[in-house]
Amino acid sequence: MRLASISLAALLVLSAGLYVVGQDVDPPDAPPPPGATDRLAEMDKPDRPRGGRDHRRPMNKEQVREAIEVLRQIDPEKAKQLEQHLDENPQRVGRSLHDNFPHLGRFLAMRRYDPDGFDLRIKDLALSRQSQQSARRLHEAQKSGDDAIAAAELMVLEGIVADHFDIRQQIREYELAKLEQKIEALRDQLQQRAENRDTLIDERIEEFIAQDKTDRW
Numbered sequence: 001m002r003l004a005s006i007s008l009a010a011l012l013v014l015s016a017g018l019y020v021v022g023q024d025v026d027p028p029d030a031p032p033p034p035g036a037t038d039r040l041a042e043m044d045k046p047d048r049p050r051g052g053r054d055h056r057r058p059m060n061k062e063q064v065r066e067a068i069e070v071l072r073q074i075d076p077e078k079a080k081q082l083e084q085h086l087d088e089n090p091q092r093v094g095r096s097l098h099d100n101f102p103h104l105g106r107f108l109a110m111r112r113y114d115p116d117g118f119d120l121r122i123k124d125l126a127l128s129r130q131s132q133q134s135a136r137r138l139h140e141a142q143k144s145g146d147d148a149i150a151a152a153e154l155m156v157l158e159g160i161v162a163d164h165f166d167i168r169q170q171i172r173e174y175e176l177a178k179l180e181q182k183i184e185a186l187r188d189q190l191q192q193r194a195e196n197r198d199t200l201i202d203e204r205i206e207e208f209i210a211q212d213k214t215d216r217w
Contacts, residue, residue, distance in 0.1 A: 059094035061086070067097050067104055070111065073122045074129060117178075120171045127164040134160055 059067070064086060072079035085093050097104055110118040134157040141150035193200060 059098070061090045063108070064090050064094045064097065066108055066111075067094075067101070070104075070107055070122070074126045117171075117174060120167060120174055123167045124164070124171060127160060127167055131157065131160045131164055 065083075068079050068082050068086065071082065082093060101107075107118070107121070110121065134153060138150060138153040138157055141147075141153055
């Protein structure tokens with residue numbers, strides 16, 4: 001069976017005693033609603049470079065903890081390991097999450113403002129990670145010549161890839177439904193403007209007249 005090409009969604013590695021998160025999936029399109037005061041969506045934006053380096057807005061301890069909770073749904077064991085470092089050095093854990101999970105702020109915002117989309121994305125990440133792990137075990141079994149383990153792992157991988165395909169389809173259906181809602185809202189807005197054509201024209205003319213009087217004053 002030809003193995004499906006699946007991107008590495010979440011990989012946690014140990015480096016200098018600190019666990020870091022990596023992912024290469026598309027960032028979720030889930031900005032906070034207009035007027036929201038939550039700073040999570042701003043966490044992805046780097047501050048103005050100083051001395052040739054980008055300085056991202058630091059996360060406070062609660063934001064780091066929330067990020068670990070997101071990770072827990074993808075890799076419970078690695079989230080537990082990260083949590084052990086949280087009290088010891090929350091700034092370092094936060095920087096690590098920022099550096100290796102570049103769209104973290106958007107994921108956290110999505111968790112609050114688009115929970116259904118967030119759940120689908122998290123399942124996508126988890127299955128992508130599981131498929132990578134299963135594929136690695138399959139390759140190891142093939143290299144060692146253990147046909148029984150390889151055959152069993154192949155069945156596991158087939159099931160994971162099938163589940164992953166279904167989740168990806170659900171994500172696309174969900175995004176399409178949201179797009180259709182936006183299109184319908186725009187159609188309603190366009191229809192309302194058409195019905196109020198004369199009123200809107202009169203209001204615009206009054207604005208020009210008022211501006212003209214202001215300029216003369």
